[in-house]
Amino acid sequence: MNERTLFRQTRWRLASWYAGVMGIILTLSGFGVYEAIDHAHRTAADRELQAIAGRLHDNIEPMLIQPGKLPTSTQRFLPDSCVTSEPCITSASSADHSPGEMFQGSYYIRLLDTSQNLIALAGLRPKGLPSSSSMTAWQYIQDEDNIRYRQITIPVQNPDAPLWGYLQVGSSLKHSDQYLSSVRLVLFAGLPLALFFIGVAGWWLAGRAMQPIRQSYQQIQQFTADAAHELRTPIAAAQAIVESVLDMPQLSAAEARETLQTLDRQHQRLSQLIQDLLLLTRLDRQKQLKQNDSCCLQDLVSDMAEELAALALNKKIQLQTDVQMDQPLWVSGDEAQLYRLVFNLVINAIQYTPEAGKVTLALSQQDQQAVIQVRDTGVGIAPEYQSKIFDRFYRVDCDGLRPAFGHRNRQTGGSGLGLAIAWAIAQKHQGRITVQSQPSKGSLFTIHLPILPT
Structure with a gap:
């Protein structure tokens, strides 16, 4: 594998790992942000719904004495109420508590008897909404148009009378769900786009980070090649001298001395080169x-x-x-x-x-x-x-x-x-x-x- 291919593959790996890790972080962060927004909306809606239901409960509970019977006096607290046993009527505008002031928003109010039969309905009239449901305090229900509602159920019981029934107040989650749907769309559509830009940035950053490494690698390669050449030269020269001497049938004292002097020069050159390399190594490793x-x-x-x-x-x-x-x-x-x-x-x-x-x-x-x-x-x-x-x-x-x-x-x-x-x-x-x-x-x-x- 040549140097160019090696560094290209390493760069791809670094960019891929960077994009993968950042993708995981962004995905988890996106889920966290979405959950935080959803939780904030649910908490705010529940608090508002609980406040309205509690206020309505406190107003009508003292009037509800006979189970299953809805006094006419309670209708002033119910906007556009409709009693199942009577024709639907419209609340008087001169009531002490104007329904418009109490129920600002998309709410419905249902009064149920102890058998969970619907007695009265006020406010919104969702199509296909179940007329009765479990007596669980908090509940999510859905109408035939697939619009979700958040509902709270509170028992209604006058202290001087038996259990009258149940008060249910619900609010539409249509706008909240639409907003959360938009948030999901932005998060899911934005994640691939963000990963693309992260990949491009990772490729660029990997190249910048590997630049000094590549330069060091090239310097090491050059240093190794030069050192090998410098070490090979005196060794090759000494070997050539020895081989030429061995091929001679006889060797005089002067020739032997000259040969030894030549070998000594090559040895000194080799020793000096090794000492220089060792000194450079010590200088590189010496911290202070x-x-x-x-x-x-x-x-x-x-x-x-x-x-x-x-x-x-x-x-x-x-x-x-x-x-x-x-x-x-x-x-x-x-x-x-x-x-x-x-x-x-x-x-x-x-x-x-x-x-x-x-x-x-x-x-x-x-x-x-x-x-x-x-x-x-x-x-x-x-x-x-x-x-x-x-x-x-x-x-x-x-x-x-x-x-x-x-x-x-x-x-x-x-x-x-x-x-x-x-x-x-x-x-x-x-x-x-x-x-x-x-x-x-x-x-x-x-x-x-x-x-x-x-």
């Missing part, structure tokens, strides 16, 4: 530096100039130091690592500076930072490569104008890890490295490190 470690940069610059003076003289290069302060400048960090940081930059400048050139190692202070500058008059680096020279195994050819992956320059040597190690050490010490360079005019590497308080 010891707080009590410190380094005096004046001593570091002085030791550096003394150690590399012979190499610069051998290459006919002038190595200068420029320390612009008298007081010791201390920074927090590992002295050996900081020495390696500056050493890699200076040795790199010497290697890429032709004869009669000059390399300057300067030390100064800007605000609360120590500034170490390594300036050379070498071949320089083309602008398009300056942002990549700190990548591992990235090398620029000796003319500074093109990258040189996969081969070593006989004069400069190196495996492309020196600047990567310097960058890693600077980052580990909360510092940074900048570069300014022009082809054929030299380069300027600047290290910024935070200094310790005086």
Whole structure:
């Protein structure tokens, strides 16, 4: 499976999981919202219905003494009442309690005797509504038009008389059901649309989230390929030397010594490469530096100039130091690592500076930072490569104008890890490295490190 297919499948999986989880959350949230709305409507309707039924019960109960008989005085509390044993009448408008004031809304009122026979009906007259029902206090019933009603049943009994019957008050749920139906339609229709947008957003977010992972994967692949090449080269060279020697019928002492010297150079090259790789691994795994470690940069610059003076003289290069302060400048960090940081930059400048050139190692202070500058008059680096020279195994050819992956320059040597190690050490010490360079005019590497308080 190639890299493109692998990351596309992983991206699809992430987007699918994201859309699935969000779909479940939205579905549960939709059910919760719907139940909350339904509960609020039911609670409000029940409270209003209970209040109306209670008020009506309190008004007519004292008048109901003889079971099954409905006094005429109760009709003023019943809007448009209709007694089953008499013709339907209309309540007088001069009644003390106007029915219109008491029953604002879609309500019906039924009075039943103890045998659950209908005695009187007032208010709404739903078609096909059961004339009697169970004596359950709260009930949902339905007429022939499939309109639901919420009904409350209250016993009617005068304290001075036996049980008269039952009062039933019901309200139409037509508008409430229509509203809830609209809510269900919005939720069910909106869920697929929301899932579509979530899927698109998940695909985009998965791509953004996997971008640094893909870059890291590509860097690891490149690093592995370059490391394998660098390790294979000295091993292949040593193997070729050994095979050529074995094919010789006889070997003189001088030839044997030359062979061993060649093998020793390849061994040193291989050992240095392994040490550099191990150092980079330690820097990557090292979480933080010891707080009590410190380094005096004046001593570091002085030791550096003394150690590399012979190499610069051998290459006919002038190595200068420029320390612009008298007081010791201390920074927090590992002295050996900081020495390696500056050493890699200076040795790199010497290697890429032709004869009669000059390399300057300067030390100064800007605000609360120590500034170490390594300036050379070498071949320089083309602008398009300056942002990549700190990548591992990235090398620029000796003319500074093109990258040189996969081969070593006989004069400069190196495996492309020196600047990567310097960058890693600077980052580990909360510092940074900048570069300014022009082809054929030299380069300027600047290290910024935070200094310790005086």
